[in-house]
Amino acid sequence: DVKVTQSSRYLVKRTGEKVFLECVQDMDHENMFWYRQDPGLGLRLIYFSYDVKMKEKGDIPEGYSVSREKKERFSLILESASTNQTSMYLCASSLQTPKDTIYFGEGSWLTVV
C-alpha cells in the first residue's frame, strides 16, 4: 500500500522558533511536494523537489525552506515561525509521469503562538 507519512500531526510552536516538518514516502517516488491549506484558499504549493538535493519554489515559498538529502524524505523548514504560518501542511509524492496519482500524507496542523 502506498504510504506518505508526516512525522507530526499536531504541533504548537512559539513565534521565532525554528520548525521542522518531516515527510517520508515508501514508494520510491521522484517527486515530492509541500503544500499549505487555508480555508477559502485551497492548497497552495510551497516547494517541490523532483530529485535528491533538487528543489523548486512553488507559489508561496517566502518564509520556508526545504531539504531533500534522501529520495524518500522531504523536510519543510520554517526558519523563524510566525503566526501567519499557522496552517495545515500537506506533503505529497508522485512518480514523474503525467498520469500518475499524487499521494498525500495525513497533514500536519501547525499553530504558531
Added chain:
Amino acid sequence: AQKITQTQPGMFVQEKEAVTLDCTYDTSDQSYGLFWYKQPSSGEMIFLIYQGSYDEQNATEGRYSLNFQKARKSANLVISASQLGDSAMYFCAMREGSFGNEKLTFGTGTRLTIIP
C-alpha cells in the same frame, strides 16, 4: 489569473440524488492532467478520479465520473446516487509542466453536505 476555478464554495444535496461539482481550468499546455480529490473532516486527501488531456472518453470510477469538455476547459465531477459519507471538501486539481517542473495546482474547493 486562477489556474483552477471552483465557483461553488458549498453545496447541500439530498441523499441519493446526483450532484455535479464544477471546475474550470486555464492552461496553455497541450498535455495536462485533471484530478479530483476528496478531503473528509479528518484531513486526508483521497484521490477520486483522473482525466488526461488526450483522453477522448470521460473518466469514470464507480459512482464518480468526470465530465470533460476540453474546448470549454471544464472538468466537472459528477457523483451519482450520493451517500451521507460523500459529505466532504472536494478539490479539483490540474497537473501540468514538463519533466522536472511538474506541478499540481488546486482550486479552492467545494464543501459538499449530503442531507438525509
